[in-house]
Amino acid sequence: MLKPRVKAGDAVGAAGRRPAAVDWALVSLALAMLLSSLGTSIASVGLPTLAQAYQASFQAVQWVVLAYLIAITTLIVSVGWLGDVIGRRRLLLVGIGLFTTASALCGAAPTLGALIAARVAQGLGAAIMMALALALVGEAVAKERRGSAMGLLGSMSAIGTALGPSLGGLLIAELGWRAIFWFNLPLGVLAGLLAYRYLPGDGLAPRANLRDFDFGGMSLLAVTLAAYALAMTAGQGGPGWRNGGLLLLALVAGGFFVWLETRVASPLIRLGMFRDPVLSAGLTTSALVATVIMATLVVGPFYLARTLGLDAMLVGLLMSAGPAAAALGGVPAGRLVDRLGAPPLTLVGLAGMAAGSSMLWLLPPALGAVAYVVPLVIITTSYALFQTANNTAVAADARPDQRGVISGMLSLSRNLGLITGASLMGAVFAYGARATDVTLASAVSVAAGMQMTFAVAMGLICLAIAIAWAGRRRLLPAPADVAEAASSMPGGGAESGYQNSA
Incomplete structure (x- = not known):
């Protein structure tokens, strides 16, 4: 059995870890970003085939893409908060496992409804991976390398977007539409194993009590974002009573969300x-x-x-x-x-x-x-x-x-x-x-x-x-503030200088 290279509770910063461990940790985060972006683009190319396979309209099979995108958009902030509470590495492993399992269910879906439900679960896993991959860079990579690490994650996201249509077309032509989902399984397993072994541990104790979780805020934010996403996608975004009603719902729910966040002890978003x-x-x-x-x-x-x-x-x-x-x-x-x-x-x-x-x-x-x-x-x-x-x-x-x-x-x-x-x-x-x-x-x-x-x-x-x-x-800093700070330092302003935090 693989054992974590960095155990939970170890006080080991990114700068103090061995370069090989940091590189493999970064590979696990890059794979997480690749899988989450691939999940959108690879499915879009299969919509005509899915319409034929399930004898469904194009409007119906569109939800194979929309369900995934709306799940990510609706839940991504909430899972980010949850990672801050129970531990990011811990939750990332759950997200990778959920995405991989949901990919298998997508490939085995007997009906279009089952496929769309599995895509919602896959979108939740993708939301966890997208939110926490970026957050974990600060823990897995030394500060002087974070720009390069962010660049790598951005590249993997772009590669997933660019590769999806051509890879999806090839898999559908050679192996059938189910292969576009089963393709994720080996990559998901590899990402999970590398994350388990090489990402730094979260510590033994959670940083907050789950009973403090802002379920009201999460629900209102989910309604706000889902209503907005549906308003922008229903009828291809054209104007209509449905779009207007959804935008009004998003506005009202968003207003209640802001009101609630100023009153709860542990808000979802401060x-x-x-x-x-x-x-x-x-x-x-x-x-x-x-x-x-x-x-x-x-x-x-x-x-x-x-x-x-x-x-x-x-x-x-x-x-x-x-x-x-x-x-x-x-x-x-x-x-x-x-x-x-x-x-x-x-x-x-x-x-x-x-x-x-x-x-x-x-x-x-x-x-x-x-x-x-x-x-x-x-x-x-x-x-x-x-x-x-x-x-x-x-x-x-x-x-x-x-x-x-x-x-x-x-x-x-x-x-x-x-x-x-x-x-x-x-x-x-x-x-x-x-x-x-x-x-x-x-x-x-x-x-x-x-x-x-x-x-x-x-x-x-x-x-x-x-x-x-x-x-x-x-x-x-304002010029007056700089002059005042400089004059207050030993030796006066001419020799002291200052550093701009921007």
Whole structure:
């Protein structure tokens, strides 16, 4: 039987552990991120096959993807809090086990209802893995390597997104649709074994009593997020009474959630933490940037196919260039963050995304596919840099007992951005194309819709730059404060200097 290399209760920090143990711990976290991102993209390619296998409509089999995404979005903050309470390593092992078991149940599902129920369980496991993988970087990896570690996790997430459609198509063609879920089993077992053996222990005693868990807050937050996610996805995000009712429910439940969190002894989210400018700016910019990234996924296939006239195989190949660039750029981005610091590189990443978006806004269709792919690669590579720097900056300031919650909120902000982007950017695209059904729009109309979409995207990135800059400025000491601090030190201000925490 495998025994944990670092036992629970050992007072061994990341810096004091052997390099091999740290590397294997990081591999386990990377596998957790890969599996959770693969769970979304690999299933989407199988929807036509599932509709045929279960004799169901496309609207019905869509819930195979939506159930997974909504489960993650709804529960990710709650599982982050739970990890802070009962131990992150402990809960991560439960999450890996749940995801792996649910994958087996998905592959064996006799009915579509059973498959959707298993996907909800799989989404819960994925929420645990996504929330706690980022949080555990602070415990498993020394501080000077955290940027590289964050970059690796970002790369694995991008690889899972990029690899899913092609891998899913291959597995379905060779082994049938059930193989897209059974493929997770050996990777899940390996991730669990490595996490059990190499991740540092949580300690013998939980840090809080489970009876203090904010079940009321968890329930209200779950209703808020589920209602919002459903409002953005019902009817492809188009306006209607159902969407409006769900948004109203999300608003009311969110208001009650905020009211409750100010009154309970142990709140799920301490609202006072949002006074931290790094956290507030990091979460807001993460959501805005994810909204723009979703635009590339929503608009790109229509532009390449309808305006440029490319076949499906070439469209898929060109669309994979974006996630591939993000995957390749993740680790180098992490090294840059370790060397130069997170705040300036957050702004550099956002500036690169703005440049790529402006190129697509002004792109004339006559320039062909290369002129689309180059800005796409600029956007996704800059996104890898932004995400690594932003996650590192937020995690660096997190209190040890709040890393799970904050990591969950980072993942939540990204998911909310993706869900919003699918609806908002899709609506902007349709409006710009002057068509209720974009699949029937002319090549010129699709090009106009694409340009309008990325004009809006550039505006969102400029807003993100302003928020990130304002958050950084709030951390800078005022000149008077610096002078007063310097004059109070031995030897006066000329020799003392100061360090900027930003």
